[in-house]
Amino acid sequence: MTLKLFTLLLEAALSTLGISLVSIAIGFVIAMLLSAALLSGKSVYILPARLFISFFRGVPLLVQLLLIYTLLPVIGINVPGIVAAIIGLSLCTAAYQAENLRGGFASVPRGLIEAADVAGFTGAQTFARIRAPIAIRLTFPALVNEAIMILKSSSLVSVVGIIEITKMAQDLASSTYQPIPIFASAALIYFVINSAIALLGRYAERSLKGASA
Amino acid sequence: MMFDPQVIIEKLPEIGSGLFVTLWLWIAGVLGGVVAGFVVATARRFGGKIVNAVLGTIVEMLRGTPFLIQIFLLYYGGPFVGLMLDPIPCGLIGLTVYSAAYYSEVFRAGYASVPVGHVEAAECLGMTRSQTISRIQIPEMALIVLPPSINLAIILLKESAVLSIITVPELTATVSAIGSQQYAFLEAIFILAIVYWVIVELTDRLGRMAENRLSRLRFSKA
Numbered sequence: 001m002t003l004k005l006f007t008l009l010l011e012a013a014l015s016t017l018g019i020s021l022v023s024i025a026i027g028f029v030i031a032m033l034l035s036a037a038l039l040s041g042k043s044v045y046i047l048p049a050r051l052f053i054s055f056f057r058g059v060p061l062l063v064q065l066l067l068i069y070t071l072l073p074v075i076g077i078n079v080p081g082i083v084a085a086i087i088g089l090s091l092c093t094a095a096y097q098a099e100n101l102r103g104g105f106a107s108v109p110r111g112l113i114e115a116a117d118v119a120g121f122t123g124a125q126t127f128a129r130i131r132a133p134i135a136i137r138l139t140f141p142a143l144v145n146e147a148i149m150i151l152k153s154s155s156l157v158s159v160v161g162i163i164e165i166t167k168m169a170q171d172l173a174s175s176t177y178q179p180i181p182i183f184a185s186a187a188l189i190y191f192v193i194n195s196a197i198a199l200l201g202r203y204a205e206r207s208l209k210g211a212s213a
Numbered sequence: 214m215m216f217d218p219q220v221i222i223e224k225l226p227e228i229g230s231g232l233f234v235t236l237w238l239w240i241a242g243v244l245g246g247v248v249a250g251f252v253v254a255t256a257r258r259f260g261g262k263i264v265n266a267v268l269g270t271i272v273e274m275l276r277g278t279p280f281l282i283q284i285f286l287l288y289y290g291g292p293f294v295g296l297m298l299d300p301i302p303c304g305l306i307g308l309t310v311y312s313a314a315y316y317s318e319v320f321r322a323g324y325a326s327v328p329v330g331h332v333e334a335a336e337c338l339g340m341t342r343s344q345t346i347s348r349i350q351i352p353e354m355a356l357i358v359l360p361p362s363i364n365l366a367i368i369l370l371k372e373s374a375v376l377s378i379i380t381v382p383e384l385t386a387t388v389s390a391i392g393s394q395q396y397a398f399l400e401a402i403f404i405l406a407i408v409y410w411v412i413v414e415l416t417d418r419l420g421r422m423a424e425n426r427l428s429r430l431r432f433s434k435a
Contacts, residue, residue: 050391058413059376063385067402074399148277154277159378166281179289182284193278 004174006185012168013189014091019164023086027093028143034098035105035128035135049098056091056095062089069160093150096142100142104135137208144201148194152204155190165189220395221388231387232408234301237429238383239373242308243247249309250316257317258324259342275314280372282350283307288379301322304376304383312369319361323354356427363420367413384408 037049056064065088072084079087108131116126136143158167168187173179221228254271270388271426275283298306317383327350335345377386385405392401 054414055406055410058410060371060385060409062374062377063402063406063409066389067399067406070399070402098331152277152279155281156375158281166279166285169282170285173285180286180293183286183290187274187282187286190279191274191284194277196219 005176005182008172009182009185010187012163012165013193015162015168016154016164017152017193019082019086019089019157019162020147020154023089023093023154024147024150026086026090027080027097029091030094030146031097031101032132032144035101035132038102038126039105039131040123040209041113052080053095053098056092061088061092061153062159064092065156065160069099081160082157085160085162089150089154089157093120093146093151096146096149097143100139100146101135103142104139105131108134108167140205140208141201144197144205145207147197147201150191151194218400218404220397221391221400227387227391228384228404228408231382231384234382234387235370235373235384238301238305238308238376238381239366239370241305242312242373243369245272245305245309246312246316246369247362249313249316251320253313253317254320254324255346256429257321261432272317275311276318280307280311281375281378283311284375284379300376300379300381303379304373304381308369308373308376309375311372312365315361315365315368319358319365320354322361323358324350327353328358356424359424359427360420363416363423366420367416370412371409372432 005165006159034049034053037045059067065085068088068091069084072079072087112130112134115128116130120131154164155166158164158170161167163184169182173182176182253268257268260268278415284303287296287307288298288300291303296389331349331353332345333348340348353388373383376387380386387396388401388405388408392398395401
């Protein structure tokens, strides 16, 4: 295990970070749409949202990635592998984030929603200005956990050929014939990134609490 | 394209054997993880500062790194330290160790949920530590640890699909191999997704039933 190999792993870590961050962000937007659908009170929106959440939480991410990777070209969408990987991760994390947010939305005090109603807010305004901000603040720790889960799960995109930490480690391990130091270094990099996310999350949580007080 | 699941359905016996491997690896991994996780949580609680710190670090390492990397380390790195494992035993060990780390955290929270007064009362009554654990702490934490345990079991079923990458002949490996042989990869993956989905939903339902029964049992006796 030389410094050069470790540098290669670190470079690949940037790819892991990029894929994960983009997927979490897109997943968050989709999760908000799903939450809005679940709260709409209309079964035309509720049922598809429920089905989506149930499916993406009920099927292994590896299978979802394989499915999206094979399905996209068949329905005429030809995108680079990395885009397919990000779509897969985003849809999966959207389902989990929506499920986390559900608990947050359920704990928004009824009185606040009624007050917004009385003050003449439309349903969309109440959602965007009252319900969503409170639900996000309440479920923030779960969001941090989800970010860590996605960072770990992003190792699976190596299977569809995307170069990130895991794929790089695999390639290096087979070309240098030193799997233990290389996979251990890859594990260490994941561990350091995850610890950093957890630490940042706790810090952000504290400042969020300060903001609401 | 034509969506023709027929070619896959003809291969039902093979799919069945893949499903069997997935199910037994999953159940063995979960049971092993529950037992080992409970031992780890108990050791961390009663074993003193050093044991707690060492086990805590190992648990954090296992929880902070991807399962796939752990499996690669065991499968490809094992032979370099004299640990030659076939895919199935390697997968079973990997899954058990991984789940033990997560279950130990579930039981840690379980121990923390038991009111200190109950434990002190047991001590005052002269119960030994093992009596306190088996008669006070385990029954009291059961209802608290059940929902996260079921969730975790579901997560582990899905993680077990990763074992296909080290050629364990489980469901994902079997079905995607059939898909490639039959030039029906999309159909195969689609069926695969449905099978997992059904097992997950069933497990979820069973878990909720168990929860209801357990809470009835608990409150009727109180």
